[in-house]
Amino acid sequence: xxxxxxxxxxxxxxxxxxxxxxxxxxxxxxxxPGALVNGLLALLCFCLLAGALYIxxxxxxxxxxxxxxxxxxxxxASGALPVSLAAAGAAAFALAALLIAWRLGADFxxxxxxxxxxxxxxxxVLKHLxxxxxxxxxxxxxxxxxxxxxxVDVEPxxxxxxxAFVLSLFLGFSKxxxxxxxxxxxxxxxxxxxxxxxxxxxxxxxxxxMGTAFVCYMIxxxxxxxxxxxxxxxxxxxxxxxxxxxxxxxxxxxxxxxRENPGETLLADKPLLIAVFGWALYNALxxxxxxxxxxxxx
Numbered sequence: 070x071x072x073x074x075x076x077x078x079x080x081x082x083x084x085x086x087x088x089x090x091x092x093x094x095x096x097x098x099x100x101x102p103g104a105l106v107n108g109l110l111a112l113l114c115f116c117l118l119a120g121a122l123y124i125x126x127x128x129x130x131x132x133x134x135x136x137x138x139x140x141x142x143x144x145x146a147s148g149a150l151p152v153s154l155a156a157a158g159a160a161a162f163a164l165a166a167l168l169i170a171w172r173l174g175a176d177f178x179x180x181x182x183x184x185x186x187x188x189x190x191x192x193x194v195l196k197h198l199x200x201x202x203x204x205x206x207x208x209x210x211x212x213x214x215x216x217x218x219x220x221v222d223v224e225p226x227x228x229x230x231x232x233a234f235v236l237s238l239f240l241g242f243s244k245x246x247x248x249x250x251x252x253x254x255x256x257x258x259x260x261x262x263x264x265x266x267x268x269x270x271x272x273x274x275x276x277x278x279m280g281t282a283f284v285c286y287m288i289x290x291x292x293x294x295x296x297x298x299x300x301x302x303x304x305x306x307x308x309x310x311x312x313x314x315x316x317x318x319x320x321x322x323x324x325x326x327x328r329e330n331p332g333e334t335l336l337a338d339k340p341l342l343i344a345v346f347g348w349a350l351y352n353a354l355x356x357x358x359x360x361x362x363x364x365x366x367x
Contacts, residue, residue: 073144074158077127078120081333086115088210088233089217094349096223097298097356104221110169111220114181115213117166122188124159128152129192133260173220180216184209199265203241210237228289235285239278239315243322246271279315286311303355310348317341 089112098104127134127145134146144150163185170178187208195205214233218225248260249268289295290304317340335341 070150070154073150074155077124077144077150077155077158078162079123080116080120081336082123083116083119084335085210086112086119086213088213089115089220091214091229091233092218092223092225093221094352095226095229095356096218096221098221098223099353099357101221107173107220108217110173111177111217114166114169114173114177115184115216117162117169118181118185121159121162121166122185122192124155124162125189126192128155177216177219180212180219184212184216187212196260197262199262202262203238203245206241207234207237210234226289226292226295228285228292228295232282232285232289235278235282239275239282240318242271242275242278243318246275247322275319279319283308283312283315299356300359301355304352307348307351307355310344310351314341314344314348317344 090108093099093104093108096104098108124145127143130140131146131152134140134143140146145152145155166181167178170181187205191202191205191209196202211230211234214225214230245263245266246268249263249266249271287305287308290308291302295304296302317338318334321334321338321341335345
């Protein structure tokens with residue numbers, strides 16, 4: 070029963086909550102112990118909240134999941150986890166997330182509540198509305214970035230927020246494409262909104278989004294406020310990791326057997342993981358090397 074509950078909160082998808090730590094990295098707060106603790110608490114809060122909301126979504130979608138070739142194996146859809154026990158566990162996760170959010174301040178708690186409301190709205194209404202379904206998912210990533218910024222007391226760049234939104238739109242539409250590609254005979258039954266999509270339409274949208282995300286990120290790296298904050302424009306050269314990662318993800322999703330969930334795709338593909346870690350390491354060196362050098366010269 071414990072294993073069934075653990076699968077229901079989908080820890081493999083918590084990788085998406087790493088967006089919460091973006092302000093910690095780009096706000097030069099990694100060397101601040103207090104900010105580091107708050108950033109990790111914010112990450113934990115969103116992970117717990119996501120786990121509770123995943124359970125809620127699975128309860129709502131249980132009947133539809135039973136008609137999906139993979140989702141029918143989910144603990145709630147398969148009957149391995151009783152709904153009453155799942156609901157109790159979700160309530161415990163939500164309460165723990167609320168306590169952490171309150172510990173991080175009223176503003177952060179409001180952002181966490183907004184994330185929960187958007188996710189609930191998605192589960193009951195927005196997931197049935199074409200385009201708005203993916204935009205709701207994408208807004209969740211932006212809310213994570215804003216929550217991370219509030220937790221560590223930094224002002225996020227507008228360009229960074231736009232990048233997060235466009236990139237998450239790209240991932241969301243890629244997920245819709247995989248749903249259509251892998252289960253064409255049952256896709257529209259399992260998710261009604263897929264009647265409004267076609268593979269060709271989603272591919273055209275994603276080509277536009279991929280280019281937009283890349284350009285937005287390049288502009289962020291050379292924006293006057295970015296160069297002024299870090300004292301360098303060297304972040305620009307880290308875009309090679311972004312470009313490779315997006316193209317690599319595009320290649321992976323051309324395979325009909327590719328995973329539908331972006332988080333699972335990331336964890337399962339070593340080149341993509343290397344690109345993400347390479348990007349994080351490069352940016353960390355560019356952003357923090359002047360601080361390290363200054364401390365070494367004292």
